[in-house]
Amino acid sequence: MENTIHRKYLKGQYIVQQGDICRFESFVIKGCLKTFYVDNEGQEHVVLFAIENWWTADLGSFLTQKPADYNVQCIEDTEVIQFSSDKMELLYQEIPKLERFFRIIIQKAFVASEKRIVRNFSLPAKERYIEFKKTYPQIEQRVPQYLIASYLGITKEFLSKIRGQIIAEQ
Amino acid sequence: MENTIHRKYLKGQYIVQQGDICRFESFVIKGCLKTFYVDNEGQEHVVLFAIENWWTADLGSFLTQKPADYNVQCIEDTEVIQFSSDKMELLYQEIPKLERFFRIIIQKAFVASEKRIVRNFSLPAKERYIEFKKTYPQIEQRVPQYLIASYLGITKEFLSKIRGQIIAEQ
Numbered sequence: 001m002e003n004t005i006h007r008k009y010l011k012g013q014y015i016v017q018q019g020d021i022c023r024f025e026s027f028v029i030k031g032c033l034k035t036f037y038v039d040n041e042g043q044e045h046v047v048l049f050a051i052e053n054w055w056t057a058d059l060g061s062f063l064t065q066k067p068a069d070y071n072v073q074c075i076e077d078t079e080v081i082q083f084s085s086d087k088m089e090l091l092y093q094e095i096p097k098l099e100r101f102f103r104i105i106i107q108k109a110f111v112a113s114e115k116r117i118v119r120n121f122s123l124p125a126k127e128r129y130i131e132f133k134k135t136y137p138q139i140e141q142r143v144p145q146y147l148i149a150s151y152l153g154i155t156k157e158f159l160s161k162i163r164g165q166i167i168a169e170q
Numbered sequence: 171m172e173n174t175i176h177r178k179y180l181k182g183q184y185i186v187q188q189g190d191i192c193r194f195e196s197f198v199i200k201g202c203l204k205t206f207y208v209d210n211e212g213q214e215h216v217v218l219f220a221i222e223n224w225w226t227a228d229l230g231s232f233l234t235q236k237p238a239d240y241n242v243q244c245i246e247d248t249e250v251i252q253f254s255s256d257k258m259e260l261l262y263q264e265i266p267k268l269e270r271f272f273r274i275i276i277q278k279a280f281v282a283s284e285k286r287i288v289r290n291f292s293l294p295a296k297e298r299y300i301e302f303k304k305t306y307p308q309i310e311q312r313v314p315q316y317l318i319a320s321y322l323g324i325t326k327e328f329l330s331k332i333r334g335q336i337i338a339e340q
Contacts, residue, residue: 039292047284060281063274069285096266103273104233110276111230113283114217115239120290121323122209153291 003087009078015056016072022061024082028054031078032142035070036150046150049075049139055105056080075143125154126162173257179248185226186242192231194252198224201248202312205240206320216320219245219309225275226250245313295324296332 005024009015009031016022018038028050035048035056047070050056058068062085083091092099119128129152133140140148149159175194179185179201186192188208198220205218205226217240220226228238232255253261262269282305289298299322303310310318319329 037288037292043292045288045291047288059277060285063277063281069288092270096269099266099269099273100262103269103276106273106276106280107229107233110280110283111233113280113287115230117283117287117290118207118215118217118239120287121215122207122213 003084003090005082007080007082009074009080011074011077013078014071014073015080016058016061016068016070018069018071019067020061021065022058022068022072023065024084025055025057025059025062025088026072026080026082028052028056029079029081031074031080032076032139033072033074033078034143034147035072037070044150045153046147049136049143049147049151051138051142075147120153125152125158126165128152129159129162130166173254173260175252177250177252179244179250181244181247183248184241184243185250186228186231186238186240188239188241189237190231191235192228192238192242193235194254195225195227195229195232195258196242196250196252198222198226199249199251201244201250202246202309203242203244203248204313204317205242207240214320215323216317219306219313219317219321221308221312245317290323295322295328296335298322299329299332300336 015024015026015033030052033050033056034046035050035058037045037047039045048056050072056072058070058072060066061068061070065085119131123131129148132148132152145159145163146156149156152159154162185194185196185203200222203220203226204216205220205228207215207217209215218226220242226242228240228242230236231238231240235255289301293301299318302318302322315329315333316326319326322329324332
């Protein structure tokens with residue numbers, strides 16, 4: 001298939017690097033990835049994770065074909081199918097239902113993203129961690145704790161303290 | 171048009187109330203609205219604003235037809251066209267390009283939402299306020315400062331201090 005690439009990445013390799021243009025949307029067949037941002041102080045902030053059957057990209061860069069704000073890096077050896085912007089356009093024209101499928105996926109992602117903003121403002125870190133475990137149990141088990149801390153916007157020491165509290169309460 | 175309502179609301183009235191089911195997506199013809207969440211301590215957290223030519227709803231509730239997490243309230247006298255879930259389905263079937271239109275709108279909204287999460291983690295409040303003013307100049311001028319403070323996740327006193335700093339620097 002033209003403009004469609006079946007590709008394997010090793011743990012640690014990048015699908016997108018901050019500053020590059022994100023040329024593909026990647027569907028994850030196998031593996032685990034993180035999308036993260038490095039701020040001016042060099043600190044890493046995890047934006048999203050992705051596992052099997054999820055899509056990943058720097059969507060803003062993919063849509064505009066401008067330099068990416070984020071990095072997408074493999075946390076495990078990862079296998080993806082990648083679709084270029086041209087290919088996606090072709091697919092949308094050939095299969096109108098795909099447009100619907102992506103509209104619904106992205107609406108759900110948007111709702112989840114808004115909920116995360118509200119939780120970050122209104123819930124203590126401990127409740128946010130419990131919510132994260134409940135919502136993404138598979139990710140919680142596969143991803144190193146310091147990345148979950150970053151996703152929650154707290155230090156890994158603070159997450160470790162929270163986990164200790166939760167275990168003590170059980 | 172069946173399932174489509176042209177409706178006027180007064181300042182202070184609600185389009186959606188937390189706990190109700192959001193039955194419509196509303197296209198704003200005139201006016202200004204805020205989407206907000208009230209936490210268990212009774213504190214209000216602004217999630218989104220909407221002005222002319224924007225769409226507003228508790229999207230999670232609209233999609234699932236389950237009780238809304240958020241309130242959508244008019245900050246000014248507001249005029250909207252409201253589309254029910256059934257009507258939206260009909261429109262998507264009659265006008266396939268509408269599916270595309272909404273896919274693109276919501277992708278952009280998702281990208282903006284993710285950026286907001288990253289900024290909340292990585293930028294000081296002052297930079298976030300400057301970014302907000304740049305991105306949404308019309309909203310910044312129309313919306314009371316305490317609501318902007320809530321949107322930014324800071325107190326109104328802190329926003330006032332930041333504004334003072336910015337004026338002093340000019």
